[in-house]
Amino acid sequence: MTTTASRTVSFIFALDLAGTFLFAIEGAMAAGQAGFDFFGVLVLGFSVALIGGVTRDILIGAIPPQAIKDWRYPATAFAGGILTFALYSHTLVIPRPLLVGLDAAALSLFAIAGAEKALDFGINPFVAALMGTLTGVGGGTLRDVFLARVPIILRTDIYATAAFTGAVVMIVGRQLGLPPRVAAVIGGLSCFTLRVVAVWQHWALPRLPGE
């Protein structure tokens, strides 16, 4: 592995851990709101944080997945869950703008890191962008499945779209010759900005008339 590849890998690692921590907190909060017990809070935090990356790793052939090989991933997810459980009763109200911002940040981190890793494993750019999207939205989808409700990201909101857009921007940037880190930052900011502005401005994609 060249030094550049090593740097890319350690960059992905840092992004992954930060996103893992943020998503674990979100998953744990959803579990708390649904009245889950302590273990359920940990499990939902854990699942939301790691399922996207684990699924991506299985699909691109990185087996065992990073989150299984490396105990720091589950440990980070559990830390997020325990922290949430401990603080939940003290700080019942977290301002919604902060929640949206943190979630958008985690989404951006996962989308970019996921697409990067897929590219590193030789997946073609189109599918790599999808893998980035999956990494970003897999956790929230599983959370809703576990809460027995239609995944919110499928029904409404510019969420998966933001992840996909960020991944595409990053990949196009790379192919235009930008240094990988610069492309990653621009892609991540695209995802973050699109997501935050979409929430703020109530942007939505067109829908079918339904029944």
Added chain:
Amino acid sequence: MTTTASRTVSFIFALDLAGTFLFAIEGAMAAGQAGFDFFGVLVLGFSVALIGGVTRDILIGAIPPQAIKDWRYPATAFAGGILTFALYSHTLVIPRPLLVGLDAAALSLFAIAGAEKALDFGINPFVAALMGTLTGVGGGTLRDVFLARVPIILRTDIYATAAFTGAVVMIVGRQLGLPPRVAAVIGGLSCFTLRVVAVWQHWALPRLPGE
């Protein structure tokens, strides 16, 4: 790889793409009826079309799955989703017999292609028939999970049964010495016929009394 194996592979490929397109349309229509937005329609079409084959590939050890390695699978699924979205408002009513027929065709294609591929990977015939069934019914199962309802194929209807029957007929035909393509056609027709007649005649399997 011998020429016969190549022909088998390209035959599987054609079956897979056709089934992918049909299932993507079905998944997209279900998403449209549930009021999903444009991205949700694409995602559900994509998931319904590809999850069965992707799961099969992971289980039989064909990693990365074909639908990840080969961009033509996701592209076909997206084409089905976009087409559905574009035409949905113009052709609100699709006659139910046509829907049943198309769905039965896709089920047959996936069941046979799935069982063929499992055999090619050295999976034993009994499990290969199950893999064919999984390929056929995985998409519809995930669709119902995403729509937060009990998978219809588990509760009623001769659906998975038709897929399993078609796969078994194909495998038995091969073991009786029929050429692979002939066995595939007979198996596929068995699945298609059983499914269509079951819907038409309201056939159902015995049920437990429930609660």
Added chain:
Amino acid sequence: MTTTASRTVSFIFALDLAGTFLFAIEGAMAAGQAGFDFFGVLVLGFSVALIGGVTRDILIGAIPPQAIKDWRYPATAFAGGILTFALYSHTLVIPRPLLVGLDAAALSLFAIAGAEKALDFGINPFVAALMGTLTGVGGGTLRDVFLARVPIILRTDIYATAAFTGAVVMIVGRQLGLPPRVAAVIGGLSCFTLRVVAVWQHWALPRLPGE
């Protein structure tokens, strides 16, 4: 593979088949209560019995999973499902204590066998305990997803906690130098006892206030 490793593997195999049979019966009973047809009963029995181990195998890199390579796993699961279907109408009432005991036994078998296998594949002890937990609770989780309800193990009850505890006891026992079988038995008994006493005494973990 050394003789000790072979013995460990055959020990895991026996535990796995016994747990598979028990969980298949439970899955099939849940399907029957939900009014599923014969095939749905088989599928749910099959899924509940095998999904935990299959997921574990994929995650630790044992691909194809044992339950796919070895037809005795699906055959055992189907036998449990068919037996349940055949006897369901005759013995409508199974005493709840027996159900709880059988379920706790299957949970213990799966948790220990799952953690053992993860260790054998070089997974670190912390994650191996999680893999044991996953093996034990994966089936019940999928059952509830298929029944479109919030997985009961996430919301309440000392269930996953018992599986995790048993796996940890087994792993700590091994690291203290106990022979693998002794560690397995002590770990399994820990899980079983904790689960049964928790149901009997209505023990529960602390919960967040919810909404």
